[in-house]
Amino acid sequence: MPLRHEVAHLSHLHLNTPVLEQSVEFFVNYLGMSLNGEQDGKVFLRTWDEYEHHTISLSQHETSGIQRTHLRASSQEALNGRVAAIEAAGYGIGWEDGDPGYGPTYVFRDPDGHELALYWESEKFTAPSESKPSLKNQAQAYPGRGVGVRRLDHINYLGVDVEANRDFLRDMLGALVTEQIVLDNGSVAGSWTTFTNKGYDAVYTRDRTGTSGRLHHIAFATDTRADILRAADIALEQGVFIETGPHKHAIQQTFFLYVYEPGGNRIELCNAGARLVLDPDWQTVNWTEEERKKGQAWGLKTIDSFHTHGTPPVEAAVVH
Numbered sequence: 001m002p003l004r005h006e007v008a009h010l011s012h013l014h015l016n017t018p019v020l021e022q023s024v025e026f027f028v029n030y031l032g033m034s035l036n037g038e039q040d041g042k043v044f045l046r047t048w049d050e051y052e053h054h055t056i057s058l059s060q061h062e063t064s065g066i067q068r069t070h071l072r073a074s075s076q077e078a079l080n081g082r083v084a085a086i087e088a089a090g091y092g093i094g095w096e097d098g099d100p101g102y103g104p105t106y107v108f109r110d111p112d113g114h115e116l117a118l119y120w121e122s123e124k125f126t127a128p129s130e131s132k133p134s135l136k137n138q139a140q141a142y143p144g145r146g147v148g149v150r151r152l153d154h155i156n157y158l159g160v161d162v163e164a165n166r167d168f169l170r171d172m173l174g175a176l177v178t179e180q181i182v183l184d185n186g187s188v189a190g191s192w193t194t195f196t197n198k199g200y201d202a203v204y205t206r207d208r209t210g211t212s213g214r215l216h217h218i219a220f221a222t223d224t225r226a227d228i229l230r231a232a233d234i235a236l237e238q239g240v241f242i243e244t245g246p247h248k249h250a251i252q253q254t255f256f257l258y259v260y261e262p263g264g265n266r267i268e269l270c271n272a273g274a275r276l277v278l279d280p281d282w283q284t285v286n287w288t289e290e291e292r293k294k295g296q297a298w299g300l301k302t303i304d305s306f307h308t309h310g311t312p313p314v315e316a317a318v319v320h
Contacts, residue, residue: 004174006078016061017263032146053101149220
C-alpha cells in the first residue's frame with residue numbers, strides 16, 4: 001500500500017522520567033537541546049532545527065517511558081479524515097487542547113495501548129535575539145553544546161503484537177512498511193514504517209516480556225557520522241551510559257550510538273538522513289531469522305539488553 005501522505009511527520013514526544021532535573025540536564029548538556037518553557041509540570045525542549053514550539057516534553061513520573069507521541073497531519077482535511085477512520089475503528093479517546101504552540105489535538109491509542117495524538121494547527125517558532133540564526137532558512141542558531149542534535153528522527157515502540165500495530169499505522173495513518181523481520185514461523189518480530197521519504201519514522205519490535213505499551217527508544221538525527229563518534233566521546237566525558245555502538249545497523253543502514261538518559265529511557269543518536277525511500281511503489285524488505293543472527297552490518301552482535309531493556313521497566317522479564 002503506498003503512502004497516503006495524510007500524516008506530515010513525527011512531531012513531538014512526551015516522555016516520563018523519575019528524575020526530572022537530571023533528565024533535563026541530559027537533554028540540554030549532552031544532547032545540546034534548548035529549553036523553551038514549562039507548563040502543567042511539563043518541561044519543553046527543542047532541537048535547534050525544529051520549526052515548531054518543542055520536540056520533547058518531560059514530566060516527573062514514578063517511572064520512565066513514553067506518555068504520548070504527537071504526529072502532525074498534512075492538512076485540516078487530512079486530520080479530519082484520519083480522525084474519522086480512527087474513531088470508526090474504535091481506537092479514539094477524544095479531542096483536547098494542544099500543548100503551547102499546538103492547536104486542537106485528537107488523542108487515540110494503537111492496538112498495544114501506546115497513546116498517540118494528531119493535530120494540524122501549529123505555531124512556527126521564532127528564535128529570541130540570543131539564539132537568532134544567521135541563515136533565515138534555519139529555525140535557531142546552532143547551540144554549539146553537547147552533541148548538538150538537529151531533529152527528532154524516529155521512535156521505536158515495544159509491542160506485544162507487531163503485526164497488529166504495523167497494520168494500524170498502515171491502515172489508520174497511511175504509513176508505508178519499508179522493512180521487517182520475519183521469523184521462521186512466519187510471524188513478524190519487527191516492522192519499520194514511514195510517513196515521509198525517510199526510511200522510517202515509527203518502529204515496532206516484539207516485547208519479549210509480553211508487556212504492552214512500552215518504549216524501546218527514541219532517536220535524534222545528527223548531521224554526520226563524525227557527530228556520532230563525537231557523541232561517544234562526550235558521553236565518556238559526561239558519564240553517560242553507552243549501551244552499544246558506534247556501529248551500523250543492517251536494517252535501514254543507520255549509523256548509531258545508544259545511550260540511556262538518567263531516567264532510564266534509551267536514546268539513539270543516528271545518522272540516517274542520507275538514505276531515503278523515493279520509490280513510490282517500494283516493496284517491503286523482509287529479513288530472515290538467519291540473516292538477523294549475523295548481527296549488525298559489520299558483524300557486531302546484538303547485545304542481550306537490546307531484547308530486554310525497555311521503559312517502563314518490568315519487574316521480571318519473561319522472555320518468549
